[in-house]
Amino acid sequence: MNLVTHYLDGLRAALPADELEELQKAHGATKEDLEQLRSTYPNCPESLLTLLQQIDGTFWRTYGESKIAVCVLGSDVEDGRYPYYLLSTQQMIESSKEEQDVSYLLEDEDAVDPKINQEGLLPGTYIHFSDCMNNGGTSSLYIDFNPSDKGVSGQIVRFLHDLDEYEVIATGFDGYLQNIIDRGFIFLEEEE
Template sequence: MDIVNQFLNGLRGALSTEELEELNTASGATKENIETLKSEYPNCPESLICLLDNIDGTYWRKYGESEIAVCILGSDVEEGKYPYYLLSTQQMLESSKEEEDVSYLLEYDEEAVDSKINPEGLLPGMYIHFSDCMNNGGSSRLYIDFNPSDEGVCGQIIRFLHDPDEYEVIANSFDEYLQDLIDCGFIFLENEEQ
């Protein structure tokens, strides 16, 4: 898929030598894991599948004898300079089973939840948690949302940020999300080198 190839080429050019060596030990997801993801999430974007075909996660992911921890994604946090890991297919399947409640935020601050997000929250089977931030996911996570509010679109990308908690739509699709990372010149990797 063209957008994924553009993303991977740009990513490889932006990574440090050490990070690139580490990433080069990664391989794609198994056919079985991809089929399970597609079966459980029929709306799963083809671009995510294509990315997982190339790299099945970078979040403390073991490939053979090597374990990698390379941030390859970003978001709008810290003006786009905050890096994220790609979860493996298996991690996505496991971490997307729980409900992500947003109602507690709506009770205190309606602006803490983007109006494009369903006020019922992220329901099991209706989202894919695909990325955790470099702070082991506790501070920020990224989701593909298949159950938006009337203002949102199916497949939109949601960014959760902790303290203060907020849920924000940062792209209308996974393709748009990847394009945004390309367009920003992989600025999130600059933070990694410091």
């Protein structure tokens, strides 16, 4: 069983029934959209493309007559309990055109992980693939292909607003998904 299949099986088993029903309305990205993402970002992880072949986004995404909003990803925020949406292929392409400036944070040594290039996340050097349940205003996730000499190409960067910070949370997309599996999809647990 490949990693994405394992991930999706675990996700479906952990999702509440109403969200699972909503997610079942989703379908994969078109071949043209996947090819556009791949040609724009030749280093795009195969596991992200495979995930998008199954689900082309969950962030207020319209599928036929239905609009879905299901959090299917997580991060390290709130000990892994903070949920995130998967952006669609087209949302990724469009939202990755803007520079993610980190220079205003460099005076605070804890605000920008040293694995992140101090020039920031520049257009063409990252994929913005996920926004948090707060519609992306609070936290976003990126695949970074232009790290500092302390990082690795393909590392997963989490931006968190207030206090603004950029942190590397995994060395790659596969490790990122595996971490969510290993934590038991904790972002889907109801708060008590």
